[in-house]
Amino acid sequence: MASPSVPETSGSERVGTRVDVARQARIARWKAVAYSVFGAVSFLVAWQIASGFTRTEFDLLPGPLEVLQRMGEYTFGNEAERIASGWVFLNFWETFRKTLYGFAGALVLGVPIGILMGRYRYAKNFFFDFVYLAANVPLIVYAILGLLIFGIGDTGPAFVVGLLVLPVITLNVAAGVEGVDQRLLAMSRSFGLSSRTALRHIVVPSLSPFLFAGSRASFAASWKLAALAETFGGTTGVGVQIRKAFQGFSVTDMLAWMMFFVIFVLIVERIILMRLERWVFRYRLKRGEDILRF
Amino acid sequence: MSTVRTLVRETPAINMGDGIIAVLRNDRVARWTSRLVLLALWQVAGLLSQRFPTPVETVEILVREFQTPFDRGEWSAANNELVQNLWISIQRTGIAVFLVILIGLPIGYLMGRWWRVQAYFTDLVTVLLAMPAYMWALLAVMWFGFGMRAPVFTAVVSAVPGLIVHVLQGSLAIPRDLRDMSDAFDVPGATRLRHLALPSMSGAIIAGIRLSIIAAWGCVVLVEWFGSNEGAGFRARDWYQSAANYNGLMAWGIVVLVVVIIFDRGIIERIDRAVHKWRGAVGDFGAAKVAVNDSTQEG
Numbered sequence: 001m002a003s004p005s006v007p008e009t010s011g012s013e014r015v016g017t018r019v020d021v022a023r024q025a026r027i028a029r030w031k032a033v034a035y036s037v038f039g040a041v042s043f044l045v046a047w048q049i050a051s052g053f054t055r056t057e058f059d060l061l062p063g064p065l066e067v068l069q070r071m072g073e074y075t076f077g078n079e080a081e082r083i084a085s086g087w088v089f090l091n092f093w094e095t096f097r098k099t100l101y102g103f104a105g106a107l108v109l110g111v112p113i114g115i116l117m118g119r120y121r122y123a124k125n126f127f128f129d130f131v132y133l134a135a136n137v138p139l140i141v142y143a144i145l146g147l148l149i150f151g152i153g154d155t156g157p158a159f160v161v162g163l164l165v166l167p168v169i170t171l172n173v174a175a176g177v178e179g180v181d182q183r184l185l186a187m188s189r190s191f192g193l194s195s196r197t198a199l200r201h202i203v204v205p206s207l208s209p210f211l212f213a214g215s216r217a218s219f220a221a222s223w224k225l226a227a228l229a230e231t232f233g234g235t236t237g238v239g240v241q242i243r244k245a246f247q248g249f250s251v252t253d254m255l256a257w258m259m260f261f262v263i264f265v266l267i268v269e270r271i272i273l274m275r276l277e278r279w280v281f282r283y284r285l286k287r288g289e290d291i292l293r294f
Numbered sequence: 295m296s297t298v299r300t301l302v303r304e305t306p307a308i309n310m311g312d313g314i315i316a317v318l319r320n321d322r323v324a325r326w327t328s329r330l331v332l333l334a335l336w337q338v339a340g341l342l343s344q345r346f347p348t349p350v351e352t353v354e355i356l357v358r359e360f361q362t363p364f365d366r367g368e369w370s371a372a373n374n375e376l377v378q379n380l381w382i383s384i385q386r387t388g389i390a391v392f393l394v395i396l397i398g399l400p401i402g403y404l405m406g407r408w409w410r411v412q413a414y415f416t417d418l419v420t421v422l423l424a425m426p427a428y429m430w431a432l433l434a435v436m437w438f439g440f441g442m443r444a445p446v447f448t449a450v451v452s453a454v455p456g457l458i459v460h461v462l463q464g465s466l467a468i469p470r471d472l473r474d475m476s477d478a479f480d481v482p483g484a485t486r487l488r489h490l491a492l493p494s495m496s497g498a499i500i501a502g503i504r505l506s507i508i509a510a511w512g513c514v515v516l517v518e519w520f521g522s523n524e525g526a527g528f529r530a531r532d533w534y535q536s537a538a539n540y541n542g543l544m545a546w547g548i549v550v551l552v553v554v555i556i557f558d559r560g561i562i563e564r565i566d567r568a569v570h571k572w573r574g575a576v577g578d579f580g581a582a583k584v585a586v587n588d589s590t591q592e593g
Contacts, residue, residue: 060436125324128325136555258433
């Protein structure tokens with residue numbers, strides 16, 4: 001989860017021994033955590049209360065515990081309803097695979113185009129509208145496009161994820177290439193470095209933070225699109241399960257899949273990718289500086 | 295932000311004495327070449343594919359939509375399938391955006407102002423950001439059925455967190471020493487808002503509102519696809535499901551996309567330029583990159 005900001009200490013409090021300052025900072029952090037836990041709990045309570053008011057024969061808004069139980073069934077299996085154990089992992093893996101294919105395609109195509117755009121004025125003008133267009137297409141139009149070109153099947157979701165990620169990769173690479181320190185390049189030339197060495201030690205380091213940030217930013221969106229495209233015309237994956245929940249009019253199933261979705265995105269984005277980014281770029285972080293808040 | 299236009303602005307004039315290569319390399323010509331190439335690619339894809347329509351077929355079906363009277367009524371330039379369905383979706387988006395701003399702006403500002411508020415809402419905003427808009431769309435259809443409430447609800451739930459994050463960042467960018475100084479000098483709230491808060495937040499607010507409008511539009515169309523009997527999304531689905539007509543599906547997809555582009559290029563960019571005249575052009579990739587990375591892409 002995003003770390004909430006530490007409460008500010010006013011000027012007079014700041015005076016004191018180092019031990020005091022450290023203690024105050026710790027207390028302040030605990031206070032922030034307490035408030036944010038309080039926030040989360042209050043919304044769960046509100047959900048529970050709301051679910052009590054909407055009981056009809058259709059069970060329109062099941063409470064948090066009911067949803068949690070359903071999530072447990074999807075994870076550990078349920079004999080009576082013939083849900084295999086690990087069902088959720090199976091489906092998420094299918095969707096994740098398609099997202100990865102899309103990402104790989106976007107990288108293969110996007111990095112060269114980005115380098116061209118950063119290097120040549122003509123390429124920049126030529127590709128700009130493609131990139132602009134691809135970045136502004138609403139997700140539903142992508143889903144429609146996938147359905148149109150590939151019909152019912154698993155190629156469509158992977159393809160549209162690639163289209164979605166492509167502009168992010170391209171523009172970030174272009175910005176990185178354009179931002180390469182020209183003086184460093186000139187120096188490497190005058191010291192007779194091979195262009196391969198210059199690429200490895202000057203261009204790539206100045207480019208990779210952009211690329212990384214862009215990829216992480218687009219991960220959640222690409223994941224959402226993959227599921228949406230599956231709902232439209234997929235045969236496997238989370239999106240198909242969501243479609244079944246909708247067609248079966250089961251709010252409990254829908255909410256359970258939604259919670260899984262949130263957990264998955266948060267784990268990948270906030271924990272894995274963010275840690276990875278912080279570790280890869282640890283040499284350029286100032287003390288106390290964080291890479292991302294929201 | 296959408297200051298992408300600045301790229302084109304310093305285009306050198308075409309000089310016919312330059313020779314054909316130089317003319318082709320001119321910035322504006324390059325941009326038009328790419329548009330033509332895109333159109334040609336679309337044509338080729340249409341010819342090759344069984345389902346995918348060509349540009350001509352797409353325009354044809356739009357003309358047919360324009361000629362069909364809406365809901366078996368009397369035909370007029372305003373009362374036909376194309377304009378009416380579009381207008382219904384735009385109205386829904388408008389109402390949703392109004393609510394999004396009403397909710398998101400104060401919460402975002404307060405989160406930047408007081409750490410308690412920020413800590414309280416952090417978890418909720420984080421979770422909401424990770425939720426896909428289309429699942430909200432499905433839930434809303436189950437909860438509210440056809441009509442106005444489902445699209446508006448979905449758009450609000452999906453667009454508010456994005457706006458909050460933008461406004462929060464703007465609110466955090468208000469210089470702290472200036473805030474402290476206005477505290478010390480008892481500057482009245484209105485003056486503070488006018489001269490301190492708004493100038494430092496305007497960029498973030500415009501970016502946030504732009505994003506929420508685009509997100510709301512996407513959500514409305516999504517809900518209409520899954521459960522509605524009117525609107526742009528419904529029309530696309532209707533062609534696809536009841537007539538198995540892929541041309542109609544494509545045509546409405548294009549219409550949805552064109553609305554976004556017209557809105558972004560025609561309206562938001564102008565506002566942004568007018569508000570930030572003092573800042574000068576922030577051209578180049580910096581701005582465009584932010585715009586792309588920014589697209590949290592709901593809906």
